Amino acid sequence: MRKRSRGLSFVTGAYVVWSLVPVLIAVLFSFNDGKSRTVWQGFSLRWWTGDRQQSLLHDPTLRTALVNSLVLALGSILITVPVGALLAVGLERWRTRAAATVNWVNSLPLVTPEIVMGAALLITFTNLFTGIPLGRPAQLIGHVTFSLSFVVVTVRARLVSLGPSYEEAARDLGATRAQAIRLVLLPLLTPAIVASCVIVFASSIDDFVISSFLSAGASSETVPVKIYSAVRSSSSPALNALATVMVLLSFMALALTVVVLSRWQHRHGGSGGFRQAVADVTQMDL
Template sequence: MSGPGRPRRERKAWGLRGFTWLYLVWSLVPVAIAVLFSFNRGRSQATQQGLSLRWYIGKPSSNGVYTSVLHSAALHSALLQTLRLGALTTLICVPLGLAFALGIDRWRSRTSNGLNVVMVFSFVVPELLLAVALAFFFQKLFTPVHLGTWAETLALVVWNLSWPAIIIRARLVSIGYAYEEAASDLGAPRWSAIGRVLLPLLWPAIFASAVLVFASVIDDFVIVEQLSSTAATQPAAVLIYSQQHGGSGGPALNALATLMLLMSLVIAVVGYVLYRLMTRGERGSGIQAIESIVGV
């Protein structure tokens, strides 16, 4: 076509595209370098000395200094503490988020509208401020809970509660009230309608919330660093930072960080695939629902 009716070619946003690639390179190249040095044959974290799996599964040296993730008691303890915190936080946080989302969505009043602010609490409050406040709270005001695993767990629940509340409420907005009303019209009591009709429809959002909370806890550093008490309660993120910052790090820490990265990626991919399978055939407006909820 030519003339006035000829369609304009869409201009390519080269500047925006270049900035996006620059951001990806800036973010991913340091991570790739850290992963590469986890396979270094030598102890150096600055010079590549060949490829090896010694920092993952290698046997300790004669003096016991150079240990791998498989044979280091400290790395084992940190990794197990990370998984423990992830499991405990998920088991506590997701049911609370589910109850919170149901209460706000089904309870219509001025108070419920004000509680929408609580749902986005972790997005507006700096994590360091919350960590310091909770550390003071557990040390001075609520002393039955000492610094350590349970203090870390409760703080992580407070920090991550917004995720399941927002995701599950977005699912509630997408579902609407039709299914519950139909169950009630057929004679189902209120709790039976919730348990046998609403909860099965909410399972994709509940599962997505659990995956997101668990992955978030694995990568958390600020809260657990403030609330850990001894080396036994230090998760992997705190151990990596303390040893690397203190000058006693090595490729074994890179290997531990690589395992955490791989764990997060696997959890995210598996969670995404299973969520897509659970919601297959639906034309949900989940993104629009989340935007409307956050904007309330």
């Protein structure tokens, strides 16, 4: 048993190290004084603020990419999470043929290769819905389309674990169906909704394929698209600084999620958070 535990600990530790080392190297070399990505030439803020042309602070293309990524991520959250949560409630509580069809259609983005979806969205916007310009509007719709399924699955899994008893009790006490959903069900869905926000944020801010297909040029480049195009043409360590900002934003989002879920759990009791969300999803019959 101890040998198995030691072997599992070794594999787990090796995986953690292997996952963190590339990120830590990128963060470290964002403070490198020279342009080399392999030779340390001293600590410096040159690629953050010092260089008047290529630093993150002074390069307008890097700032634009960062702003575009944040706007798309926040916009995706504001649209996808409310729509996905309500859609999940409808699919789980009102079981009809129409709901079954919508559920099947909603599952398609989960199994469709993202490059296929990106190409399909590009054809759609350039041939059918020509009134929607390529760039940020088309990218936002693309991100919402891709992320909606994750929200529906996560929230619906929480609904399955809760069951209909809470709503039925509220109805027995005189609440209408809308009041039971708004005052009883939605607060109980808080862990799944918060987890959905983080999932949408992570998938949107990290997306390359859809953002690249629906881009309208440099003005609508996101951070992943900018890094990919810049790496092929230059080796500015300012890209490491940009990547470091992305890492910090991800950690901030994760820390905010932990705080919110901890307060919710302390106030309401019971289980919640990513662990419960994963357990709900794995136990749900899609």
